[in-house]
Every structure is written in C-alpha cells, then in structure tokens.
Amino acid sequence: MRAVGLVPCAVGGTAIKEWARGEELYENMVRRAKESVKDGGEIKGLLWFQGESDTSTQIEANAYRGNMEKLIENVREDLGLPSLPIIQVAIASGLDDNYMEKVREAQLNINLPNVACVDAKGLDLNEDHLHLTTESQVKLGNMLADAYLKHFAASP
Template identity: 65%
Template structure:
C-alpha cells in the first residue's frame, strides 16, 4: 500500500463522535458489519499516530463522554471500494460532544486542535492529502434565539477559515443537517445549514434517521445509514466512479 492516504477530517459534536449503542453510560460493544475494521482504513489517534481504525473512533478524543458507533467507519467502508485497489483511507477524529459553533471559531482550542491534527495527519506516516471535512454539529445551538440567528454566519466563517488555514481553498465540506435538538430553534439551524450556497459545500440531511431513547443521538443503525449517505455524497460529487454505492 504505497499510495498516499486520502484523509477525511471528522468534526462537530456528539453525533459525529458517535453515541450509537451507548445507553446508561455504557457502550454495548456492537459493531455492525458495515463498520468492520479494514487494514486500508486508518485512524489518527489523539497522540498523532496512524493506526488501524475501529469503533469507537473518538474514544481518545471525546473523552468526557462515552463514545460508541459514529458515521466514520461506515463512511470509510462504503467509500473504499470506489477508490483504487492500493488506496488507504485515513480518518482524523476531532469531534467533541456538547459543543456550540462559537467554540469552534478560529483561535479557540477546538478549532486550533482540529487544524493542527489535520496538518499533522497529512505530514506523518508517509503523508496524505486532505480530501474533505465531514461536519455534524448544531444541536447545541438550538437552545437560544441568538445562537440560532448567528449560526449561518458562524458556519460559513468556519468553512472559510478552515480552508484558509489548511491552504485548501476548494476543500470539500460535507455538512450534516441536524435531526434533533431544542424544538424551539431546530428549524432555524436546519434552515441555515441547508441554505449554505458556498462552493464545494454539500449537505446530507439526518432528519428522519432513528434516534436513541434520549431523542438526541442517532442509533447505531442510523449512524450506518448516515455513513453511507456521506460516502455517496462525496463519491457522487468528487469521484468519477461510484460502483458499490
């Protein structure tokens, strides 16, 4: 496997970090077939080492909560057959549960750590090319009118800043429109997410996917579906061949 890694940054809050299979502060340990490990799918650890990926991908990143199945492994397994036989797919987990968009603004600890990890991932272990950011966040911004009103401007600024700081002006940004949150402002956040008209920004809508009993986090089944949706969106727009999707 001499080909450079194709790197995808996974960021946002808890539904990207993954709570599939987590109940009563424990993960049930169930890993669906669609999320199986593969030697060609690697994970960038909290200590900045490449290793074979397996769920929970965010186990040493989102350490304040219990992590389970997220969309990352299903995404990688769905996308891998669309790539060359020698392709190596690298996942860079950065999501932190319970975080609002303002906590990801340039200069914040979370933003700077995300950018640092993305850069390191592209440099270490034989190098690689950052192909896209997968972003699932917004539930924490549904709790106030002010946060919901500011969301559109904040997410667009985040995208511009990430592209500038990674020197990748056309870096694809695949955003998940939220499926849960405070009922008062969830539609305002979704309106902002689905209304972005920036180039190379794709939207995948999580609305309607099954939720855990907390009515906030996606189930394991839903995370598999979301991972497949993310892979299909990326392949459809950025690959010439989408066999298997």
C-alpha cells in the same frame, strides 16, 4: 485500492462558536489535520456533524449560518485548501425544537462552492431523542460516502 484515513476531532455537546478560529477546538482540529498529511497524505474533505447545541437559544440559532460560513472560510485558509470539499450534516434533533428548524435551515442553505449537505432528519433517534441509534449512524455514514462520491470524487 488506496487507504483512506479519518482524523476524528469530534467533541460532543459543543456549539459552533466553540469551533471559531483561535478557540481550542478549532486550533486542535487544524493541528491534527496538518499532522495527518505531514508524511505525504492528502486531505480530501471535511465531514461536519454539529449543531444540536446551537438550538438552545434564538440568538445562537440565528448566528449559526454566519458562524458556519466563517468556519469553512477559516479552515480552508488555514489548511491551504481553498476548495476543500465539505459535507455538512443537517441535524435530526436539537436541545430546543423551537430553534432546531432555524439551525437546519442554515445548514441546508449554505451556498458556498464545494459544500454539500446531507439531511439526517428522519433517521431514528435513541431514547434520549437527541442522538442517532447505531443503525442510523451507519446509515448516515453511507449517506456521507454517497454524497462525497456524487459531489467530489473524480470521474474515472
């Protein structure tokens, strides 16, 4: 069995524009990813669960798809992995229900090679109606693993 490592780069409450190339969050993510493979490791995929903060205005919600597609293009280029598998989570909640569906629509309809989407809608939320319960986080983790194995794992 091979070891699998994760390189967590999450920062809560951030909008997609804060993950643009040149921004601190993006540059830290790329730096950490490169550091993780310097001793012979291999990056096998990117898991992306973000978007609740982009539901606060119509402008941000409308810009989400283009911003996400640009992020995918940039991260693949900066890591030298043009076909890097990416699994995005379609959000289950948002700051403003009026724009949540617009962001979800963007997430569910990204049409780039080697990009899959897992839908978190319907998973249980905490009392804050924004964050997933612990049980739902575990369920989502299993959904992400299943999606990776279905879409990106090499056949035996």
